[in-house]
Amino acid sequence: MKELSFLVQYSNEEPHYTVTVRKEKRNITALCTCPQGSPGQLCKHRLNILSGKGKIIIGDNADQLKLVTSWIAWTDVGQALNKIAEAQKEIKKAEKELDEATAKLAKCQQELVDARSQLIKAMSD
Ligand SMILES: [Zn+2]
Structure with missing residues (x-):
C-alpha cells in the first residue's frame, strides 16, 4: 500500500x-x-x-x-474525474449559449416593443 x-x-x-x-x-x-x-x-x-x-x-x-x-x-476514480471534467466543460458551454440566447431574447423583445410603438404611431397619424 x-x-x-x-x-x-x-x-x-x-x-x-x-x-x-x-x-x-x-x-x-x-x-x-x-x-x-x-x-x-x-x-x-x-x-x-x-x-x-x-x-x-x-x-x-x-x-x-x-x-x-x-x-x-x-482507475475508476480517474474515469469518474474525467466525467466531472467533461460535465464541467459542457456546463460552461451551455452557460455561454444561455448568455447568448438571453441577449438575443432581450434584443427581440426590444424590437417587438419598437414595432408596437411604430404601429401605434402609424395608426394614429
Ligand atoms: Zn476536505
Whole structure:
C-alpha cells in the first residue's frame, strides 16, 4: 500500500486540512479531515488533489501531487474525474449559449416593443 498526505487550505478564511490518498493495487481511496471529508461525501479538497490541482497545497510536498495523478490514471476514480471534467466543460458551454440566447431574447423583445410603438404611431397619424 502506498499513501500520500497533503496539508491543504482552500481559502485564507479556512482552517488547514489534511487530504490523504491511498493506493492499494488499483484501488484508490481519499480522505480529508474537513467536515465533508468522510467516505460517501465529496469535498473540494479531495476533488482538487485528485484532479491534480496543487494550488491549495500549503505543505512542502506539492511535487508529490504528480504521483497521485499517475496513481489514478486508468482507475475508476480517474474515469469518474474525467466525467466531472467533461460535465464541467459542457456546463460552461451551455452557460455561454444561455448568455447568448438571453441577449438575443432581450434584443427581440426590444424590437417587438419598437414595432408596437411604430404601429401605434402609424395608426394614429
Ligand atoms: Zn476536505
